[in-house]
Amino acid sequence: MIELTLAEIAEAVDGRLVVGSSGATSATVVRGISQTDSREVAPGQIFFARRGEETDGHRFAGSAVDAGAALLVVEQEADDRVPQIVVAESTIALGRLATEVVRRVRAGGELTIVGITGSNGKTTTKNLVAAMAERRGASVASEKSFNNEVGGPLTMLRVDAGTRTLVAEMGASAEGEIARLTAMAPPAIGVVLTVGLAHAGEFGGIETTFRTKSEMVRDLPNDAVAVLNRDDPYVTRMAELTAARVRWFGQHPEAEVRASGIDSDASGTRFTLHIGDASRPVVFRVLGEHHVTNALAAAAVGSELGLTLEQIVEALEGATRAARWRMEVMGGRDGITVVNDAYNASPDSMAAGLRTLAQIARPGARTVAVLGAMSELGEYSIEEHRRIGLQAVRLGISELVVVGQEARNLHISAINEGSWDGESVFFEEQDAAFDHLVRTLQPNDTVLVKSSNAAGLRLLGDRLGEAFA
Template identity: 40%
Template sequence: MIPMTLAEVASIVNGELSDSSLADRMVTGNVEFDSRKVGPGDLFLALEGSRVDGHEFAEDVAASGAVATIATKDVPTAAVYVGDAIAALTKLASVVARRSEAVIIGVTGSNGKTSTKDLMAALCESHGPTVSTRENFNNELGHPYTVCQVQPETRYLVLEVSARGLGHITHLTDIAPPDIGVVLNVGISHLDGFGSIETTAKAKGELPESLGSDGTAVLNADDERVAAMRARTSATVLTYGYRQPAAVSATALESRDGRYAFTLTTPSGQAHVALQLWGEHHVSNALAAAGVAHTLGIPVSQTADVLSSAGRRSQRRMDVFTNADNVTVIDDSYNANPASMAGALRSLAAIPTSGRRIAALGLMADLEELSHSEHSSVGTLAAQLGIDEVIAVGEGTEPIVAAIRDVATSTHGTHTGDQTTAIELIRDRVRPGDTVLVKGSRYRTWDIADHLRGAQEDQIQ
């Protein structure tokens, strides 16, 4: 965090020091809400959870070197008392963002945010000290937490900006106003919060709307709803894409067994990129990252080198490995919506394999009235792609199997009620040389992925 005294912290968060003699103590480290991560100079944020109360660890973090605890109830150590811990963190993050000289980059979209954020972070790190969102810490807690990781020397702050409804992105950009805003796509996701794809587009458009006239909006020309956001910002607009004309583009696209190479063109020149990441969707993600790099003045040759060497940083996202049973596993189980499910299936169809291609697919959550039709579309696509076997896991995935049977191809579809049954089926049917995709919303296929990981043998690079 930007160093400040406890008196400053208390003033910013409208809090009260447990002892006035603490006023001149300096916070020189980070703000942490996980007591296990607290070190000397840190500020501990005590959160009351359903199972664990952070206040119980105040003495432990003090022993680890914490300067004080931000608390909502009495603790026996140095503290800044507040009425609302998350509100206090938000106020602190807002001041940190405004005191920092870092360029703030925000990225949003219905899918691909985390992978693109990781590519942007890699590019920024090649140019200077960078702080970026860890995993998917992109909500009301994770966003200000990430901002508070900024140090005086931080040159770039890369933030994944998430939303489940209107106004969410506006709230997050108020905390840390971005200099560059990137919108990847608008798709069918979180319909429990958005209600419609039109509302989703309106919500995602809050990011370019937040930019000032001196900012840059990096917009996907291949998504018409994103391209239309040009009218919603006073910032300079830089487009990217490889299907529609764009300022940052990919030509001479070539699949290398599921990983793609292309010629990157930006307003500052051209260079060859050969991605290490699996799936055609990463071409678009890489172009978005290249648009940010161009805006920051990073040479196109350096951009191409970083994109070509970048590996997967976040868990359960297109993690391709071979396990001890000589089964190739594509663990893309972190989350799922219709667009990301289709991309994962296409990746499964493209990856080289000596055996069969098998997909274990869990529910795509929060699709509301579109759930039946979208799961049915997944089954149709799997059959059209020639996937050998699909195991649909859990309630709500029955339309996947029904659609496969309607298409009447060689694809075999089976529905299982839970992950335990699916694992038993996999034990029985999967053989050495097979390739298995695991995909679903959040935890719905994690047990299957962990079973297949087992004694992981090697990572495919």
């Protein structure tokens, strides 16, 4: 973070400065980044004490001070050993400070902000864009899936005077949230990947999802760029909603950044990347044909950032996985391949994972799909889990292992479709599923582990990867 005095921070967050017994003054400078978890605080950092549904960060203010926090942002006075700024709401204050820091860096330097949203693929695309941004100078990118009202500002606050690119993943669980993030860090390049049923239970339907995701491009000025997926009909509609120049990516013939000759197997995906009239072959080691869409989006951004086609291809070929627990290839003993893709799951990504499983299996070898629940689908949950069960059978997946009561409809659907002779099995608990798999997996099997993060199957995927390492 850039250097700011306590007085400047208090003004930015609309708070009241209390120096307490610290000996500090309003002119004291703070330069450490911000944290909302007292366990992650390092010396010199700012601790924002937030009230959550399960706990209250004010309870841990003392621990943050013990860890070396230089400043507390609180809703009520806490530990007076360090300066405190008292605000009405800590989460809002966090966003206000991020807004001010980004404003100052943009005014004083050459900061380019890239915002990325979509129902699927945000983190993968963010990681690919970050790898490209590093080639043009110092960059900051969202860590993990820091893309909400807390994670977004924490990422933004890491920029300083030398940062040339901020790559910000921007997610939402309700209308207005992406607009708030883009107001904090106005993108010069706004990317929309897909509009699907992820979080449909919270959004209330596909049209609400469309409106929410379109917030990424609605307020872009005419000197900005909207990078849009020409293959997604909902994203295509967003071209009518933005004043920005539109850059299309996808496999559609109208896409300026597109792919041809796509071929996938267990080692990754090969395709030819076209940017305008130029083209180059790409060996993309991120597993799954559906990730080509993310690669194309990243390539479009890389081109807008001024990278050459050779630099873009080099960055794509340097990626070995989408991210932790996202199409992560594990195992190897007896030719058994475990693909752990259980960090997130929506109907679209679940379907894509099953198609990938069917595509990458060795000829004549078995495919095993270990599936858990897809969260946050609301009224669509039963229908979408049933649809995935049907798809698993129709793709000819050799065995379906369904884990967790919330995913049971998936198992029932597979049985009703015709998977009745042990091809689909159901387990309430992960331990039972693990024991079954260790006992029954055969040489050369390919196993996909897929669920939403809340279902926790990523841990089962790790156990299987270790068991067959």
